Amino acid sequence: MTLLSITDLNLSLGGKTLVEEVSLTIAPGETLGLVGESGSGKSMTARAVIGLTPPGARLRGSIQFGGEEILGLRGKALRALRARKVAMIFQDPRAHINPVRGIGDFLTEAMIANLGMTARAAAARAVQLMKEVGIADGERRMRQYPHELSGGLLQRVMIASVLAVEPELILADEPTTALDVTTQSEVMAILDEARRERGTAMLLITHDLELAAATCDRLAVMYAGRIVERYTDTPRHPYTIGLLRSRPELFDRPERLHVIPGRPVAAFEADEGCAFAPRCPHSGPVCLGARPPLADDVACVRVEELA
Ligand SMILES: Nc1ncnc2c1ncn2[C@@H]1O[C@H](COP(=O)(O)OP(=O)(O)O)[C@@H](O)[C@H]1O
Numbered sequence: 001m002t003l004l005s006i007t008d009l010n011l012s013l014g015g016k017t018l019v020e021e022v023s024l025t026i027a028p029g030e031t032l033g034l035v036g037e038s039g040s041g042k043s044m045t046a047r048a049v050i051g052l053t054p055p056g057a058r059l060r061g062s063i064q065f066g067g068e069e070i071l072g073l074r075g076k077a078l079r080a081l082r083a084r085k086v087a088m089i090f091q092d093p094r095a096h097i098n099p100v101r102g103i104g105d106f107l108t109e110a111m112i113a114n115l116g117m118t119a120r121a122a123a124a125r126a127v128q129l130m131k132e133v134g135i136a137d138g139e140r141r142m143r144q145y146p147h148e149l150s151g152g153l154l155q156r157v158m159i160a161s162v163l164a165v166e167p168e169l170i171l172a173d174e175p176t177t178a179l180d181v182t183t184q185s186e187v188m189a190i191l192d193e194a195r196r197e198r199g200t201a202m203l204l205i206t207h208d209l210e211l212a213a214a215t216c217d218r219l220a221v222m223y224a225g226r227i228v229e230r231y232t233d234t235p236r237h238p239y240t241i242g243l244l245r246s247r248p249e250l251f252d253r254p255e256r257l258h259v260i261p262g263r264p265v266a267a268f269e270a271d272e273g274c275a276f277a278p279r280c281p282h283s284g285p286v287c288l289g290a291r292p293p294l295a296d297d298v299a300c301v302r303v304e305e306l307a
């Protein structure tokens with residue numbers, strides 16, 4: 001049984017390919033980690049699910065939710081999907097919460113509009129949800145404005161707003177990246193607990209493979225607009241192994257070491273052959289012909305040799 005099923009998703013914008021042949025599935029209650037460096041197409045993939053791609057984006061492929069095609073939904077059908085089924089948490093809550101409206105309005109509007117709750121019932125529920133995400137003085141917060149709250153508090157408010165509509169799937173796009181390190185782990189723990197208690201499925205997008213591995217049931221790794229590996233326990237793709245080696249504690253240093261030389265590329269910037277080849281310690285002539293297919297969940301033609 002799958003809840004979300006993305007098949008051969010392609011996305012281009014202004015003639016530039018940003019996402020290429022992405023396929024992934026999420027079962028009800030499951031957490032899938034979508035991992036990769038900046039620019040690999042993680043956000044575009046998630047945004048395609050709820051029709052939030054930039055104007056002019058061209059999409060091909062299929063996205064099914066509960067067995068129904070949702071790619072290209074518009075108007076009422078798209079609003080219905082976002083109202084009850086799929087909700088998104090963004091990296092920067094401040095950019096996604098209207099600054100001139102109070103926290104109370106932000107938290108209660110979806111409950112009133114989508115769940116048909118009275119304003120009074122929605123307000124009570126909002127305070128209760130805030131408590132669940134670690135905001136003890138919810139009544140006071142309801143009367144405040146976004147600029148009066150720290151980034152960490154505002155992200156908790158965003159999580160509360162997502163929990164309010166009881167979605168079946170949460171798309172969490174770098175939900176803790178903009179927060180300081182202590183707040184990061186608190187917010188992640190709150191999100192994870194809320195999801196577990198409700199049995200909500202989640203797509204957790206992050207550049208932090210360690211965080212994803214600690215939180216997720218399965219992982220999908222993206223590079224240059226493609227999924228290069230899907231795995232549960234043991235990665236095999238040289239890119240994934242490179243990401244794992246950049247774990248900071250191995251080096252006893254606070255900042256992440258960039259042990260993968262070079263810089264990541266977007267899909268349209270990649271040459272023929274394996275997009276990771278220019279940075280890969282194991283690349284050879286065999287890697288340069290065509291894009292390696294995602295055979296047996298690893299897109300690397302040398303994976304057998306390297307094992
Ligand atoms: N609004 C946009 N217009 C044009 N290109 C974009 C836009 N947003 C993102 N991109 C490009 O699309 C590619 C994938 O971006 P994105 O999905 O945001 O990557 P990620 O979330 O993995 O960092 C990047 O090359 C990025 O520069």
Ligand SMILES: [Mg+2]
Pocket residue numbers: 042043044173174
């Ligand atoms: Mg992103």
